[in-house]
Amino acid sequence: MGYLRSAWPWRAALYLLSGCLCTVAVGLGAAGLVLTAPGGVAGACCALLLVTGAVGVSGVFERRRLVLVDRDRHGVPRRRRAIGYGAVSVLAVGWVDLGVLLLALGIPCGLLLSPLQPTAATWQSVTGPIAGVLLLPVVAYPVGAWAGARGTVAREVLDPGDRRLREVTRSRARLVDAFDAERRRIERDLHDGAQQRLVALHMRLGLAGLDLPPGSTAAKDVREAHTLAGEALAELREFLRGVHPQILTERGLPAALRDVAGRCAVPADLDLGVPGRLPTRVEETAYFVATEALTNVARHSGAGRCRVTARLHDEVLRLEIEDDGAGGADPARGTGLTGLADRIAAADGRMFLSSPPGGPTLLRADIPCSSPPAS
The missing domain is CATH 1.10.287 (Helix Hairpins)
Structure with a gap:
């Protein structure tokens, strides 16, 4: 019953219907060109051009409408894959989609409209709509199953590399x-x-x-x-x-950052705008970044002062560590910057580093606070 109460039956039907409309439009357009063109050869050539263009558009359109049955984001498909899948979709699979919709929805809709038939008996006018209403939830399952299978095939064909990357x-x-x-x-x-x-x-x-x-x-x-x-x-x-500092577990990220900044050999100013607690992974990553960055400041920068800023904006924690030292920080010199970048990337975040010779040095980490998708 949870499936029927959700939006997925409607999304599945809309996914199949959009493919059917594209297939039917291409078929009718090609047939119209063949029938109305002055010569048979010219009409066939025009129809071929129409189908070729529609095939290319269909592959790109498939990626757009795939969000109806697949919430994951997908990259731009390779041209050959898009054209190949578009050809199969427009020329063959789209007609199967149409058949599935007509078969699944035709019977319930026919029963619902049975009272409008002039020859319908009284008992048919009563039982027909009831049977149609009872059949509608039943047909939602095969429609959803077919749409899910179509979406899975489309995802694997159009976006295999990005899927492996997500895994x-x-x-x-x-x-x-x-x-x-x-x-x-x-x-x-x-x-x-x-x-x-x-x-x-x-x-x-x-x-x-x-x-x-x-x-x-x-x-x-x-x-x-x-x-x-x-x-x-x-x-x-x-x-x-x-x-794993106990203060991070018990009091959260702001208190932990104050603690690590207070123990830094270089005087540190704090600007913390983090309301409440954040997801555990975000707090641990931010603390790890701040600890390693302040250690680098104390050991390598020659700075007289540094600043730690933490702000939450649009579900993204932005952590900045800036110092007035000599600059010239280079990940290849083994100062832990590569490990920082890897740790931030593991939390689906990004690291930015600006450290010109002579300073100042600014390290920024943007860490999303939303939960990662479950596997």
Whole structure:
């Protein structure tokens, strides 16, 4: 019943009807030229030219009307494929579409109009429309099935390369999601396990040092162990912050960006216009980009100040990191820019880099916030 309540039965019927109209128009035009032309040869040539032109237009028209049964966007088809499919569609398959529509809709429509027949009996005037109404939902299924099959064939013929590219994009997105989930698991295990044990060890060493005689060798060794435990704890916390920061999960992207900017060696100004929470993938990608970009600023730019801007516009998060350093950033020099571009592309986003010699350097990431299509 969900199919019948949706717009798909109407879209399927409109998809087939548009193909039928194109086929019938070409057929009638060709027949008219043959019958009305002064000479048989001239009429045949005109009809051939008409069919040839219609075939080319039909292939392009097919891509336009394919959106009725396929929501995915498609690129411009190759000319040979478009012409070949147009020829098959106009000369053969279009007539099959017409037959399917006439067979599927002709019987219910005939029953609905049965009371208008002069010879119809009284019982036919009553039962005919009822039977027609009951048959209409039934015929919606074969019409939808045929339209779906036609659309699948058209998509594979006209757009095989883009379809494979979409599958690769979806596969890459799934890999990124799996990688992020594994990072979150590692962060959770380290936070709840190793970090808690290090905290307990650090505290017990501190308490043990208080019980030892000041100046003794044992007290000195315990103090050194206490210091080393504190350093290990600090390093683990820094590592966990890089794997998947707890602040990003608990408080969202703006708070996480303030945290990473506050820890940057180069003073950073913030301009954050992100209302509320964003999809998890978007927040994680933006945080990863900001962290790596600010690390590059601190290590390679020689900048005295930088700026982090995050704005949401038309369902796209725009993240910009700008610094007043020496410029000349080059992805080939191994500063992580290629990895940034790959990570942004995996989220269906785009990265722009402007870094002329002498600066300033501007890195911009546009990350769409809409959900990716399910595979």
